[in-house]
Amino acid sequence: MTSLSIPAESGPTLDQGAASVLRTRRLAAEDTGAWDGFVRAHPEGSFFQLTGWKRVIEKTFGYQVRYLLAERDGRIAGIAPLFLVSNWILGRCLLSVPFGVYGGLAAEDDEAQEALILELKRLAESDRCDYLELRQRRGPIREGYHHNPLYSTFTCELYGDPERNLKQLPRDTRYMIRKGEKAGLEARYGTDQLKVFYDLFAENLRHHGTPLFPYSLFVNLVEEFREQLSLLMVYHKATPVSGVLSFKFRHTILPYYAGAGADATRLAANNFMYWTLMRDAAREGFRCFDFGRSKKGTGSFAFKSQWNMNVEELQYQLLLVRRKTVPNFSPANPKFKRMADIWQRLPAWLSRRVGPHVAPWFP
Secondary structure, eight states, X not given: OOOOOSOTTOSOEEEOOTTOEEEEEEOOGGGHHHHHHHHHHSTTOOGGGSHHHHHHHHHHHOOEEOOEEEEETTEEEEEEOOEEEEETTTEEEEEEOTTOSSOSOEESSHHHHHHHHHHHHHHHHHTTOSEEEEEESSSOOOTXXXXXXXXXXXXXXXXXXXXXXXXXXXXXXXXXXXXXXXXXXXXXXXXXXHHHHHHHHHHHHHHTTOOOXXXXXXXXXXXXXXXXXXXXXXXXXXEEEEEEEEEEETTXXXXXXXXXXXXXXXXXXXXXXXXXXXXXXXHHTOOEEEXXXXXXXXXXXXXXXXXXXXXXXXXXXXXXXXXXXXXXXXXXXXXHHHHHHHHHHSOHHHHHHHHHHHGGGOO
């Protein structure tokens, strides 16, 4: 892979008059506090744009960092977090951001946004990328970019009154929650359960034909985001049956990585687990439950549709650079379907051994 080809303070410089000059440059170590402050304050800022996510992904997967910022009068006016990813599945691309559902750029005004867009295109060309992908949550599809309509995200408002939260759920979902309660399920929080969770997570991914992430990803997440992370495990007669690792960002709780054992469906453990997380988050003062993204036409999409959530199509967009056609990452793509079918048939021990080496191909 090539090294970054732009100097530390290069890129478009836009004159805003004698009192204001806008420039784009790379993120420096001393910028991290200001960058994170900008992300937390921006209406479209996300957990995955924080520099902590950069450190976790860089440490775990070794992708090359391409974080850019727009600066005006010594303060940040926009951010664009990217990694250079290159493998035989994806080709060579700039991605914002790997393994995150809401990446892309955020800017305080159109001028800062346009300066970043210009620099991103120039960077993708100088890095000889096949394409550039921005995982924007909202906003228009930019001229020259192709929309990826595969994903939607699910959210709902949380209220201080648990009964109000429960009543906004459909009747069938409430029935499944009560079924889990009657089964005697117990919930416990704590990252001391990380290895137990990872075992369930591994089985869950194999069941869905998805390569397993390395255990180091979760260790690194806990180390980086200890105060913004929650691990909830559900037990039945002391046996772990399901678990979820969630992120906390501003007023939102985001259940992100989940695992379930063979008895989870019979015991309605997932319904019980997500309701427990929703109820407890509301008591802590969180006002939004973000169920995260799912691909249309999948079991995950169908499950989340049973929770009376607001469904929002994500505005992922892709700029072709050297590539002539848009890559097809749909689950209906025969190539990916065959790979998933093969993965599901692997012995558990083999999928756990090989998965961490394969997962970086699918960021």
